[in-house]
Amino acid sequence: MAGLPAAMAILMDTFDRYAGKEGDKKTLSKGELTELLRNELPGASASDKAAVDEFFSMLDDDKDGVVDFKEYVTFVTALTVICNQ
Numbered sequence: 267m268a269g270l271p272a273a274m275a276i277l278m279d280t281f282d283r284y285a286g287k288e289g290d291k292k293t294l295s296k297g298e299l300t301e302l303l304r305n306e307l308p309g310a311s312a313s314d315k316a317a318v319d320e321f322f323s324m325l326d327d328d329k330d331g332v333v334d335f336k337e338y339v340t341f342v343t344a345l346t347v348i349c350n351q
């Protein structure tokens with residue numbers, strides 16, 4: 267079971283690195299999320315503004331305009347489950 271804590275540490279580190287770039291360190295703005303996608307998921311179409319907008323609103327579950335850690339983790343967990351099917 268060594269893999270899970272390591273994976274969670276990577277998740278948390280990735281979030282912290284981008285969330286800390288501007289404004290609130292506990293949330294991802296749309297700009298920070300765009301940068302995260304561009305650097306961490308090169309296959310994602312982060313240059314497509316409409317796709318980023320759609321992705322952002324999908325993550326921003328409570329529609330407050332920022333993605334907090336809970337929203338981020340919920341999304342990544344869902345993505346991991348999908349990828350394992």
Ligand SMILES: [Ca+2]
Nearest residue numbers: 326328330332
């Ligand atoms: Ca939110």
